[in-house]
Amino acid sequence: MSGTRSSNDRNTAGGHKRPRHDVGNKVIVVLGAQWGDEGKGKVVDLLATNADIICRCQGGNNAGHTVVVEGKEYDFHLLPSGIINSKAISFIGNGVVIHLPGLFEEAEKNEKKGLKDWEKRLIISDRAHIVCDFHQAVDGLQEVQRQAQDGKKFKNLAHQHQSMFPNLEVDIEGQLKKLKMYAEKIRPMVRDGVYFMFEALHGSTKKILVEGANAALLDIDFGTYPFVTSSNCTVGGVCTGLGIPPQNIGEVYGVVKAYTTRVGIGAFPTEQINEIGNLLQTRGHEWGVTTGRKRRCGWLDLVILRYAHMINGFTGLALTKLDILDSLDEIKVGVAYRLNGKRIPYFPANQEILQKVEVEYEVMPGWKSDTTGARRWEDLPAKAQNYIRFVENHIGVPVKWVGVGKSRESMIELF
Structure with missing residues (x-):
């Protein structure tokens, strides 16, 4: 037809070939779906065996991951x-x-x-920030202040700024000397992180794995504020923490315990301050890798998990520590919240409201048998299988791994 050109003509008009958009490789992301301590390290360790690059995108040394390989426990x-x-x-x-x-x-x-040889295999972004000893001391003082104050936000903020931590002591020369020493040791590892990631995404078919620290409910924007961490530990933190575009996000795996735990103060709707909570704490060895603090324990809260899925868009779940439930006669699962007798269709941002909600539970029979030796789906008791299917059907996301112990071999793949 006169006056028309084909798409091929347009692409080659004037002898110029228009560029095609190269999306690049997709990264696999592993994120915590509760208040942390879900066992992300085990899932990362499993996936890392086939990865070329393993990335950490946010957080600091306040987060701890435990990995067990060949009987050795690494922190x-x-x-x-x-x-x-x-x-x-x-x-x-x-x-x-x-x-x-x-x-x-x-x-x-x-x-x-x-x-072995970790320093030869570690690259650190030149845009990463350094935290000093006195930063950590101030963080501890702020935590004490937050717990001591009465909850009136404006007065608390004013008091915090007025006090300016008069008891804080800093050995300036001593810390500077140490930092200069470490600077020389770390210098060979430091590179421009943006260009490193771009080359990894576009230069070859590298398999890239991203491990998140902390978890969805500790995210500074979407977590249970003010009891949160200082970074975005939901999926957005992968882009801002590594300098990669959203189009390079591929699979997003959420890690969730078969029950719920939380460290420190704050609302915890399914918490069990009773023999069930004690049993979960004891059997699950629920104390922090970093802090050593005991974790509060309760039933699995699917309202929280649905909320985490809304933000992160999980494509699969890893359900860990199923074996901790082995001895229970019955197992409860929180499926909804009620406020003033009416079911609410959301997870409250306001902590005062979250403190007041009542939990609707689904009660399921326990399987009353040892699952720690299971290595295939077929090895799990039927009632344990029903528990897993209930979780994935309620959230609408497939469970791809089930954890029944500490070691790499204890992660059962379901796909």
Whole structure:
């Protein structure tokens, strides 16, 4: 037809070939779906065996991951859990705050357990921030203030600024000396993180894994404020913490315990301050890797999990610590909240409201048998299978892994 051109003509008009948009590789993301401590390290360790690059996108050494390989238990706080894979590169992104003494102390402890040549396989973004000893001291003082004050936000904020921490002591020269020493040790590991990630995404077919620290309910924007961390530990933190576009996000796996735990103060609707809570705490060894603090325990809260899915868009779930429920006669699952007798279709942002909600439970029979030896779906008791199917059907996301113990071999793949 006269006056028309084909798409091919348009692409080659004037001898110029228009560029095609190269999306690049997709990254796999592992995120916590509750208040943290869900067992993300185990899932990362499992996926890291096939990864070329394992990235940490946010948080600091206030988060802890435990990985058990060949009977050895490794504790990671700043180092990506995937650094166990000696064939992969580990990358600490710009969204991570780095305490240099803590980084080297952590490496030294894990070297004694068998970690080798970690410094040759670690890259650190030149845009990552450093946290000093006095930052951590101030953080502790702020925590004490928050717990001591009466909850009136304006007065609390005013008091905090007025006090300016008069009891804080800083050894300026001593800390500077240490930082200069660490600077020389860390210098070979530092690179421009944006260009490193771009090349990894577009230069080859690298398999890239991203491990999130903390969890959805601790996100500074979407968590149970003010009892949150200082970073975005939902999926948005992957883009801002590594300098990658949203189009490069592929699978997003949410890690959730078969029950719920929380450290510290704040609303916890399904908490069990009774023998059930004690049993979960004891059987689950519920105390922090980093702080050693005991975790509060309660039934699985699917309102929280649905909310985390809304924000993160999980494509699959890892349900960990199923074996902790093995001895229970019956198991409750929180499926909805009621406020003043009426069901509410949302997870409240206001903590005063969250403190007042009543939980609707679904009661399921326990399987009353040991699942720690299970290695296939068929090895799990039928009632345990029903519990897993109930979770995935309620959330609308498939459960792809089930954890029945500490080791890598205890993660059952369901796909």
